[in-house]
Amino acid sequence: MKIAILPGDGIGPEVTEQARRVLDVLSLPGLTLFEGDVGGIAYKRHGHPLPQETLDMARAADAVLFGAVGDPECDDLPREHRPEQAILGLRSELGLFANLRPAAGYPGLEDMSSLKPEVARGIDLLVVRELNGDVYFGDKGERDSDGGREGWDAMSYNEAEVRRIAHTGFLAAQKRRKRLTSVDKANVLETSRIWRETVIEVAAEYPDVELDHMYVDNAAMQMVRSPGQFDVILTGNLFGDILSDQASACVGSIGLLASASLGERQTEYGTFGLYEPIHGSAPDIAGQGKANPIAAILSLAMLLRHSLGRETEAGRIERAVSTVVASDVRGADLGGTASTGEIGDAVLRALN
Amino acid sequence: MKIAILPGDGIGPEVTEQARRVLDVLSLPGLTLFEGDVGGIAYKRHGHPLPQETLDMARAADAVLFGAVGDPECDDLPREHRPEQAILGLRSELGLFANLRPAAGYPGLEDMSSLKPEVARGIDLLVVRELNGDVYFGDKGERDSDGGREGWDAMSYNEAEVRRIAHTGFLAAQKRRKRLTSVDKANVLETSRIWRETVIEVAAEYPDVELDHMYVDNAAMQMVRSPGQFDVILTGNLFGDILSDQASACVGSIGLLASASLGERQTEYGTFGLYEPIHGSAPDIAGQGKANPIAAILSLAMLLRHSLGRETEAGRIERAVSTVVASDVRGADLGGTASTGEIGDAVLRALN
Numbered sequence A, B: 001m002k003i004a005i006l007p008g009d010g011i012g013p014e015v016t017e018q019a020r021r022v023l024d025v026l027s028l029p030g031l032t033l034f035e036g037d038v039g040g041i042a043y044k045r046h047g048h049p050l051p052q053e054t055l056d057m058a059r060a061a062d063a064v065l066f067g068a069v070g071d072p073e074c075d076d077l078p079r080e081h082r083p084e085q086a087i088l089g090l091r092s093e094l095g096l097f098a099n100l101r102p103a104a105g106y107p108g109l110e111d112m113s114s115l116k117p118e119v120a121r122g123i124d125l126l127v128v129r130e131l132n133g134d135v136y137f138g139d140k141g142e143r144d145s146d147g148g149r150e151g152w153d154a155m156s157y158n159e160a161e162v163r164r165i166a167h168t169g170f171l172a173a174q175k176r177r178k179r180l181t182s183v184d185k186a187n188v189l190e191t192s193r194i195w196r197e198t199v200i201e202v203a204a205e206y207p208d209v210e211l212d213h214m215y216v217d218n219a220a221m222q223m224v225r226s227p228g229q230f231d232v233i234l235t236g237n238l239f240g241d242i243l244s245d246q247a248s249a250c251v252g253s254i255g256l257l258a259s260a261s262l263g264e265r266q267t268e269y270g271t272f273g274l275y276e277p278i279h280g281s282a283p284d285i286a287g288q289g290k291a292n293p294i295a296a297i298l299s300l301a302m303l304l305r306h307s308l309g310r311e312t313e314a315g316r317i318e319r320a321v322s323t324v325v326a327s328d329v330r331g332a333d334l335g336g337t338a339s340t341g342e343i344g345d346a347v348l349r350a351l352n
């Protein structure tokens, strides 16, 4: 079993370090760890945010544990050298087409949300976002027009792309509350029309899952009004980017939320994937021991479950995290004073 | 002065009727009203959701007072005959490029929001949404691909389009708290890169307005976490669709929110525009006297201000509405029992 660890920028290294301590304690037999540079730090050391060496390392692994990328010192670089390109490059090069972002309130933490506690308490949803298509990876460029310089981007989805992610969504719904809301803008976009028709077609294979459709503007509204109505939200790359961040904000405690990006490749133990906290590189607090490592630790749990078939260990980690979150060991993000390392210590103690 | 009234579908007619009563009481000299069919009702009567006659009537007017379109009985029609096409058609045919959607909490109604009252209380923002471009009005269609049928839509903005709406945004910010947040996805889209560069260029003409830029995913997050940070949000058609609905939901009392869609044409008295409540046709409560007419009445106030230069009357209506909202005359949407007509009566009484 091989895990590539890519700590990246900002608070990435310090939160990933705590996840690695957890991994060490589990002492899984036959596990080899590799570590590579990615993002701003990779650009500074190797001239590219996603060096070939890092990409090769990720490809050779069964799973990637990712920290965060983003570095204000790189803001003025041309787009292809900016840290974010590393994550876009990994998604397309590794074929990571399915982004799973669970968002659920932790009992006792409802108050961290800006939503009323009774609303926040009800949130328990999973955003399944397509990650290899849409306007993200279509042709794009600049051209002259009557109105001066014009920027353009091509948006599209074909049936095969939608089918693939729809199956991911329906399978996930079967393991949850069996409700799937497909979000699109089919009243305006042809891309969405194909999306909707294909989702309806795939739904026939999952008669036990209740499907509904929502326009993205309405979904953004409902996510504020009554987020508890959602179970699985299935959507495209662009709408998923927006709605999954909105969902995280609704939960409130963003330092606790993890994500998985899965590919098609099956490893010996599960599905190849990349795992990362929802929070970014947070350069303003980097290196100060203020970051909450829980999201990184929960990313490791997702990695063990989906890519290494280690459900038992994933469950152990998640229970340990629940214990810590319910205790008074809280980071600055949750109004407490515990440092990154102290939160890591507490999770290690709670592992059993 | 000519106003075209297009009540449309669902609760559109009943809320528009109350706005019309307010207009009658103001008895503006030299005002002529026209009324036309639009949406599902127009399709049923004339075979098209936006009949030529309605379009001509709107064109000949100084302003359009619009109710709502949307009718479940039309859901299975081909897209070009669906009620929503009427509003898209009006926007493009009338050159309505600037959508202004103010969202502010009413004192005493903070509790209607699913956000905590202390968060909801802080909301006082204006979304300035571009309405004639973006992926809404680009080429689109279906083609064959390796992955089966593929839906595609072309997204673009050119400098002239961005400049025009940016001026609207900066001018609005100058009359408010002088802060403008431009929302884009410039880390992924070329359309957004031109958007951002052009907004920066236009900003030079408004040195008194503080400009910042936010990615749309972050904006959706910030809108939940601390919506009070926003003054004017300037954004494109697609992101504006999502964020303005999200902002309305944050305020909570959607039956109170109005919008203006302004064109380039100057009338004798102001700027040509179309005015409509944010809420849709709400077919489930249509014809039952349960709809809140305040959004329609506030749409009329915006019409008087922007298109007819009647600031005095606009202010009178807005003060009357504030009085009613602060009173115990509340519709079902705000937990009260007042009917559409009773709320209209109360506004008429409060006019002075």
Ligand SMILES: CC(C)[C@H](C(=O)O)[C@@H](O)C(=O)O
Pocket: A084, A087, A088, A241, B187, B188, B217
């Ligand atoms: C950094 C950016 C390109 C990326 C995206 O838009 O996908 C990020 O927002 C995310 O959601 O992982």
Ligand SMILES: CC(C)[C@H](C(=O)O)[C@@H](O)C(=O)O
Pocket: A187, A188, A217, B084, B087, B088, B241
């Ligand atoms: C009905 C629909 C086409 C429209 C839009 O997407 O613009 C609506 O959501 C709006 O915001 O007015």
